Amino acid sequence: xxxxxxxxxxxxxxxxxxxxxxxxxxxxxxxxxxxxxxxxxxxxxxxxxxxxxxxxxxxxxxxxxxxxxxxxxxxxxxxxxxxxxxxxxxxxxxxxxxxxxxxxxxxxxxxxxxxxxxxxxxxxxxxxxxxxxxxxxxxxxxxxxxxxxxxxxxxxxxxxxxxxxxxxxxxxxxxxxxxxxxxxxxxxxxxxxxxxxxxxxxxxxxxxxxxxxxxxxxxxxxxxxxxxxxxxxxxxxxxxxxxxxxxxxxxxxxxxxxxxxxxxxxxxxxxxxxxxxxxxxxxxxxxxxxxxxxxxxxxxxxxxxxxxxxxxxxxxxxxxxxxxxxxxxxxxxxxxxxxxxxxxxxxxxx
Amino acid sequence: xxxxxxxxxxxxxxxxxxxxxxxxxxxxxxxxxxxxxxxxxxxxxxxxxxxxxxxxxxxxxxxxxxxxxxxxxxxxxxxxxxxxxxxxxxxxxxxxxxxxxxxxxxxxxxxxxxxxxxxxxxxxxxxxxxxxxxxxxxxxxxxxxxxxxxxxxxxxxxxxxxxxxxxxxxxxxxxxxxxxxxxxxxxxxxxxxxxxxxxxxxxxxxxxxxxxxxxxxxxxxxxxxxxxxxxxxxxxxxxxxxxxxxxxxxxxxxxxxxxxxxxxxxxxxxxxxxxxxxxxxxxxxxxxxxxxxxxxxxxxxxxxxxxxxxxxxxxxxxxxxxxxxxxxxxxxxxxxxxxxxxxxxxxxxx
DNA sequence: TAAAATAATACAAACGTTTGTATTATTATA
DNA sequence: TATAATAATACAAACGTTTGTATTATTTTA
Numbered sequence: 001x002x003x004x005x006x007x008x009x010x011x012x013x014x015x016x017x018x019x020x021x022x023x024x025x026x027x028x029x030x031x032x033x034x035x036x037x038x039x040x041x042x043x044x045x046x047x048x049x050x051x052x053x054x055x056x057x058x059x060x061x062x063x064x065x066x067x068x069x070x071x072x073x074x075x076x077x078x079x080x081x082x083x084x085x086x087x088x089x090x091x092x093x094x095x096x097x098x099x100x101x102x103x104x105x106x107x108x109x110x111x112x113x114x115x116x117x118x119x120x121x122x123x124x125x126x127x128x129x130x131x132x133x134x135x136x137x138x139x140x141x142x143x144x145x146x147x148x149x150x151x152x153x154x155x156x157x158x159x160x161x162x163x164x165x166x167x168x169x170x171x172x173x174x175x176x177x178x179x180x181x182x183x184x185x186x187x188x189x190x191x192x193x194x195x196x197x198x199x200x201x202x203x204x205x206x207x208x209x210x211x212x213x214x215x216x217x218x219x220x221x222x223x224x225x226x227x228x229x230x231x232x233x234x235x236x237x238x239x240x241x242x243x244x245x246x247x248x249x250x251x252x253x254x255x256x257x258x259x260x261x262x263x264x265x266x267x268x269x270x271x272x273x274x275x276x277x278x279x280x281x282x283x284x285x286x287x288x289x290x291x292x293x294x295x296x297x298x299x300x301x302x303x304x305x306x307x308x309x310x311x312x313x314x315x316x317x318x319x320x321x322x323x324x325x326x327x328x329x330x331x332x333x334x335x336x337x338x339x340x341x342x343x344x345x346x347x348x349x350x
Numbered sequence: 351x352x353x354x355x356x357x358x359x360x361x362x363x364x365x366x367x368x369x370x371x372x373x374x375x376x377x378x379x380x381x382x383x384x385x386x387x388x389x390x391x392x393x394x395x396x397x398x399x400x401x402x403x404x405x406x407x408x409x410x411x412x413x414x415x416x417x418x419x420x421x422x423x424x425x426x427x428x429x430x431x432x433x434x435x436x437x438x439x440x441x442x443x444x445x446x447x448x449x450x451x452x453x454x455x456x457x458x459x460x461x462x463x464x465x466x467x468x469x470x471x472x473x474x475x476x477x478x479x480x481x482x483x484x485x486x487x488x489x490x491x492x493x494x495x496x497x498x499x500x501x502x503x504x505x506x507x508x509x510x511x512x513x514x515x516x517x518x519x520x521x522x523x524x525x526x527x528x529x530x531x532x533x534x535x536x537x538x539x540x541x542x543x544x545x546x547x548x549x550x551x552x553x554x555x556x557x558x559x560x561x562x563x564x565x566x567x568x569x570x571x572x573x574x575x576x577x578x579x580x581x582x583x584x585x586x587x588x589x590x591x592x593x594x595x596x597x598x599x600x601x602x603x604x605x606x607x608x609x610x611x612x613x614x615x616x617x618x619x620x621x622x623x624x625x626x627x628x629x630x631x632x633x634x635x636x637x638x639x640x641x642x643x644x645x646x647x648x649x650x651x652x653x654x655x656x657x658x659x660x661x662x663x664x665x666x667x668x669x670x671x672x673x674x675x676x677x678x679x680x681x682x683x684x685x686x687x688x689x690x691x692x693x694x695x696x697x698x699x700x
Numbered sequence: 701t702a703a704a705a706t707a708a709t710a711c712a713a714a715c716g717t718t719t720g721t722a723t724t725a726t727t728a729t730a
Numbered sequence: 731t732a733t734a735a736t737a738a739t740a741c742a743a744a745c746g747t748t749t750g751t752a753t754t755a756t757t758t759t760a
Contacts, residue, residue: 098448
């Protein structure tokens with residue numbers, strides 16, 4: 001005794017009119033008489049009619065769904081980016097379907113392939129850690145499915161839009177901030193060297209030192225290698241504990257590294273920010289709650305998502321013939337000062 | 351010059367066989383000769399055939415998508431729950447479509463209605479803060495769309511499965527833990543009183559005190575009212591600062607409250623956990639990183655999501671006729687001991 | 701008041717699959 | 731070698747819409 005859904009045909013039969021007319025009436029198409037439209041609307045309401053989205057999609061060739069692939073669910077940055085995407089998408093009548101690549105190239109490719117089956121109109125992707133080739137993305141683009149890439153981009157992919165931040169500038173500003181406040185022994189904790197973002201953040205660090213004629217001390221530089229969070233703590237505390245010289249500032253390439261570093265440094269007896277200042281990267285959004293709180297380079301995560309959605313929907317709405325030039329958007333970061341740099345209260349934009 | 355997708359018909363025409371045979375060959379249906387199957391498979395591969403998910407769904411009446419509605423994106427609990435849902439769903443060939451109700455009843459209802467359009471096979475819902483009536487959910491159930499509710503359930507809804515934790519037992523255990531460790535002046539910071547979960551957590555607090563003959567001191571009890579996070583900090587520090595008696599323990603109904611309380615208490619000069627022990631509720635998953643770290647009642651968020659997905663998929667897979675009895679699953683919480691209760695190292699299950 | 705113009709509606713194909721039934725080809729049986 | 735049994739395939743309807751074109755009903759015009 002499964003209740004069958006009410007469909008156009010049911011309404012049509014009840015009113016003794018054709019399906020086409022019912023369809024058009026519900027669309028408020030001027031081709032149907034006002035009286036008929038109202039009759040249909042009333043009957044649809046009375047019968048509890050709900051349009052079948054799947055049938056609509058098949059007929060129209062559009063699903064109004066955007067596929068989103070992120071490297072992981074449990075990073076505030078991605079959640080915020082998804083919120084941004086969702087925000088823009090919803091207000092433009094799109095839903096989003098999120099999958100995680102679990103930072104695996106294979107999963108990423110699988111997810112893309114599953115999106116190729118016509119369930120989504122377009123794709124927003126943040127490449128995973130170990131994505132080094134881009135054929136899988138190009139293959140999607142070849143099928144003329146619009147793609148926008150955001151964050152963690154190693155390499156531009158032709159035919160896709162890109163949304164990024166200025167990683168080198170961002171870390172440059174953070175390190176310069178240290179220097180301008182008299183810090184000289186500035187440690188650097190980076191991420192795996194293969195990632196473009198970490199390279200760029202490292203670059204910014206080096207450039208800031210260079211500009212201000214501070215010699216580069218290799219001992220002060222560490223690149224965290226583990227993808228697995230479990231080991232980050234050990235790696236970072238290991239690095240900090242075996243330093244022969246005391247740093248007076250640390251710049252870390254993620255907020256998490258910053259927090260872990262802070263934890264270790266406190267245990268080692270450092271006073272924050274008097275003995276050592278710390279700036280992380282990313283803005284977990286929670287850094288604020290804890291004592292001491294962590295300063296950071298804030299990525300405009302929500303904005304990045306929003307922008308990505310905007311670019312994608314622009315592509316989706318373009319007419320068949322016109323071909324929109326592909327864009328690379330770089331969004332601005334800014335320094336958020338909390339306890340770990342609060343020797344001077346400022347909040348400036350890069 | 352839009353490239354048309356390859357479809358069954360294209361393969362069929364190329365090989366001079368019928369669409370039905372191609373369809374069955376790809377399904378590895380034994381009705382088609384092995385030689386034919388291989389021919390088809392090869393051709394499909396060569397032509398880059400991708401099945402059209404929408405057409406499949408229309409034909410089969412199943413989308414293999416689960417709709418998920420959570421109150422907000424930016425709470426680790428929900429993210430973890432979604433991960434749990436996703437984990438189970440994916441391994442059973444379902445995708446998930448997440449929407450946020452932004453803790454608004456109206457958005458929640460809108461989301462449900464949009465799910466009613468046949469895009470999802472079933473729905474997993476965590477009711478929003480201000481959901482007080484349930485007609486919108488019943489209406490979905492009436493249409494025989496399977497529904498599973500999890501967390502924040504004010505009231506059981508007939509015809510839906512439920513996944514919960516034992517809120518009263520959980521807070522009871524936390525408070526009893528304080529008492530067994532010699533704490534007597536135990537403050538309570540709850541959430542808005544209208545929510546069942548907060549009522550239950552409050553109940554557990556009261557019961558623990560009662561069981562151990564500790565008089566209830568109204569001054570030690572505070573119910574945080576704000577939905578907006580911005581004001582929680584002020585509310586909580588306001589409460590703590592105007593206490594006439596010094597508490598030696600605080601139980602808070604969320605982790606965030608716990609962190610905020612800890613921040614204030616440290617500023618007030620309390621030593622943690624010597625002067626005051628704190629237990630939060632929820633396990634942000636980050637409480638660990640900060641100094642001092644926050645002990646908490648850990649909700650099995652991932653497990654809850656997983657269980658919800660399991661129940662839903664069970665409903666979806668049941669045959670047309672059989673009607674599965676609806677279930678209420680209560681999952682166990684456990685205490686996670688960190689710095690804020692580390693006067694004694696244990697980690698027991700409730 | 702009949703023809704022309706237009707408004708309103710009906711018909712039917714299309715979207716790309718699946719699947720029950722009909723048909724044809726092949727093999728087995730007598 | 732004709733006939734039955736079975737294997738392989740083809741046909742066509744169905745899923746629930748949308749939309750171009752054909753048809754019918756109504757109004758306008760002469």
